[in-house]
Amino acid sequence: MDWRRPVLSRSLLLIMVCVALVPLGVAASFGYFQFRSLVNQEEMNHLRWHGERALHSLEMYLDSLRHGVVETSAGYTVAELSDQERLARILSRLKEEHRSFVDLSLVDPEGIQIAYAGPYRLAGKDYSASPWFNKTLVRKVHLSEVFMGFRNVPHFVIAASKGTAQGTWVVRASVDAETLDHYLKTISSDLLDDIFLVSDDGVLQSSSRYYGRASSGFALPSLPGKRGTDVARVMRGGEAVLRSTSHVQGTPWILVLERGESRLWSAFRTQLLAVSLVTALAVGLLVVGMAKPLANRIREAEEARESLIKESEHTGKLASIGRLAAGVAHEINNPLAVIKEKAGLMKDLVDLSQEMPHREKFARELGDLEAAVGRARVITHRLLGFARRMDVRLQQVQVNDVIREVVGFLDREAMFRGIRIEQALDAGLPPIESDTGQLQQIFLNIVNNAIDAVDRGGLIQIASRRADHSVRIDVRDDGHGIPAEIRQKIFEPFFTTKKGTERHGAGLGLSITYGLVKKLGGEISVSGAEAGSGTVFTVTFPLPPGEAGSGQSG
Amino acid sequence: MGKVRVLIVDDEVDFAAALAERLQLRGFDAQAASGADEAVERIRAGFAPQVILLDLKMPGIDGLATLTLLKQEAPPFEAILITGHGSAGAAVEGMQRGLFDYLVKPVDIGELVEKIRSAAASGGRAGRA
Numbered sequence: 001m002d003w004r005r006p007v008l009s010r011s012l013l014l015i016m017v018c019v020a021l022v023p024l025g026v027a028a029s030f031g032y033f034q035f036r037s038l039v040n041q042e043e044m045n046h047l048r049w050h051g052e053r054a055l056h057s058l059e060m061y062l063d064s065l066r067h068g069v070v071e072t073s074a075g076y077t078v079a080e081l082s083d084q085e086r087l088a089r090i091l092s093r094l095k096e097e098h099r100s101f102v103d104l105s106l107v108d109p110e111g112i113q114i115a116y117a118g119p120y121r122l123a124g125k126d127y128s129a130s131p132w133f134n135k136t137l138v139r140k141v142h143l144s145e146v147f148m149g150f151r152n153v154p155h156f157v158i159a160a161s162k163g164t165a166q167g168t169w170v171v172r173a174s175v176d177a178e179t180l181d182h183y184l185k186t187i188s189s190d191l192l193d194d195i196f197l198v199s200d201d202g203v204l205q206s207s208s209r210y211y212g213r214a215s216s217g218f219a220l221p222s223l224p225g226k227r228g229t230d231v232a233r234v235m236r237g238g239e240a241v242l243r244s245t246s247h248v249q250g251t252p253w254i255l256v257l258e259r260g261e262s263r264l265w266s267a268f269r270t271q272l273l274a275v276s277l278v279t280a281l282a283v284g285l286l287v288v289g290m291a292k293p294l295a296n297r298i299r300e301a302e303e304a305r306e307s308l309i310k311e312s313e314h315t316g317k318l319a320s321i322g323r324l325a326a327g328v329a330h331e332i333n334n335p336l337a338v339i340k341e342k343a344g345l346m347k348d349l350v351d352l353s354q355e356m357p358h359r360e361k362f363a364r365e366l367g368d369l370e371a372a373v374g375r376a377r378v379i380t381h382r383l384l385g386f387a388r389r390m391d392v393r394l395q396q397v398q399v400n401d402v403i404r405e406v407v408g409f410l411d412r413e414a415m416f417r418g419i420r421i422e423q424a425l426d427a428g429l430p431p432i433e434s435d436t437g438q439l440q441q442i443f444l445n446i447v448n449n450a451i452d453a454v455d456r457g458g459l460i461q462i463a464s465r466r467a468d469h470s471v472r473i474d475v476r477d478d479g480h481g482i483p484a485e486i487r488q489k490i491f492e493p494f495f496t497t498k499k500g501t502e503r504h505g506a507g508l509g510l511s512i513t514y515g516l517v518k519k520l521g522g523e524i525s526v527s528g529a530e531a532g533s534g535t536v537f538t539v540t541f542p543l544p545p546g547e548a549g550s551g552q553s554g
Numbered sequence: 555m556g557k558v559r560v561l562i563v564d565d566e567v568d569f570a571a572a573l574a575e576r577l578q579l580r581g582f583d584a585q586a587a588s589g590a591d592e593a594v595e596r597i598r599a600g601f602a603p604q605v606i607l608l609d610l611k612m613p614g615i616d617g618l619a620t621l622t623l624l625k626q627e628a629p630p631f632e633a634i635l636i637t638g639h640g641s642a643g644a645a646v647e648g649m650q651r652g653l654f655d656y657l658v659k660p661v662d663i664g665e666l667v668e669k670i671r672s673a674a675a676s677g678g679r680a681g682r683a
Contacts, residue, residue, distance in 0.1 A: 333638050334566055337660040341572035344663050348579045377660060 009295040020283040028276045039265045043242055044231045051229040051244030051257045057187045059249055065158055068098045073160040073171035081106040088117040100179045109167030120151045132157050136170050143251045146177045146205045146214055154214045177214040181206045194258040205253050329380035336376055343369045397434045399471050400425040406443040418456040424463040432471055432541050438516050445513040446475045446537050453479030470540040478534040487526055557583040558674040561603035563593045565612040580667055590615040590623055597628045605673045610637040618648050632673035
């Protein structure tokens, strides 16, 4: 049994940990994922809102620039725009409204820049091969991608065509990419990690915090739809970030906003982790603290159950031993009777004959033979008595009568051994519901036990009286007494102290008595002062319900 | 007054014979029979027991049945039942059927002699009843 102890303790520990921590884990994970999806959704919506706002603002800004160029183109004649000084004045007026513009120029239908106002020396440049020039001729108004151009500075061009009788002229203004950067910064927010523009064909149009300066390459994994703002979770150098992308209307640009993991989320994750860990630790400590006592309890319960099973097995064995013993005793009684009669006859004959060799010795030997038969008879009678533990047949029984009968039965033996048996029986004792035969057996065993316990000249006192709701019988002897450590064991089967004596038994007497008393609903206990000063066996039987309430108590 | 006539009916022949002999030594006219049939034979042969000792447990016709049987065959007698341990119930039943007394095996010869004498003294009351 002991080898199971650590296993039990360990598996119990495991089960308890699982029982405690699995729901915790499930709840925490559920909370984690639920909250993450919530936060994610919230952040995506938030970023989308930001993206749309930034897009709207950028489009307004670009529209106003575009509008400035278109108005200039429509508001002045080719002659006015061709005049260098006039053009410089027009630029300064334009710059009052739109500080972003760097320069202003007029390109003739052949693509030659015939007038230029601005910080660079670009008059006379041929743009006939430039993509923006051709696109402007087709679309009438065009906003170009950021490029280096003749000035070798990143910029973009806003151009508007101007149809005349001589052909289609183009009014062109440029804006530095740096201005665009600056503008994007102003519409950014603290929540955003990055805001930048990228062209359809994967060139950064403004500088990005994470992806490099304008004009460097940056390919989006997927292009957004023509309208609206797309939000997706992407990886940025091992970190998951949210990115919104939207086409800027009327431009070849895509506006990109990025934001990292929110502080709300990371704070929640830290808290969840901390709470989970603390709880797990507490549960762990609790479980470790509880598992051992619990394992002990279980083990005790199991041991109790096993001993109960053993006890009932033992009772079963006793019953079958009893039946066997009764059969054997019955069979042996007949030859015993024959032996006794033959021996008796021989003794008679010896007594009658006057002259006979060894007459005295024969008489003595035959006496011994008869005594031995007597002993065998006692044994068979006991075995038969043992076997008579049958079903309880309840009837009204006067305990005093039973005691008197038993004492009457044992009187001769007590007298023979010089033992006095005193009876102090309460005459007013109410009858109990019990089984006479089994009561006889009980008192026979107890008094017999007392007879064995006292020496020659000893005294056995039997007293009956009424206790609260029961009848109480004390059998007191002044014999050897029972040491305290043995007192616990005397009702166990096969426990005996009567070794080597003539009357020593199988060690079944008191265990049978105990079983009988229990079967009749009574209690038996043994008490006594120190070893050597006698023993008291106390038996109580409950009174029937009608009797229990009335009468004197104590 | 002559010897008291005693018939012992017991299937344990050795027991019955030894007991009969012991009773003879004590001045009884005792005979043994191994069962109801032999008991009837002896009575028909002219033996008229005053006291009959009956073993309770016998193969075939048991002690109490033998008692009933012999009551029809024999002149008035008294019967003493000899039982094994723990057969008090049968003894009580026997007493109601007119037994004089009963003894538990193995019997004490002194006790038995006393019971036979008192049975003989009561003089076949059972038979007349």
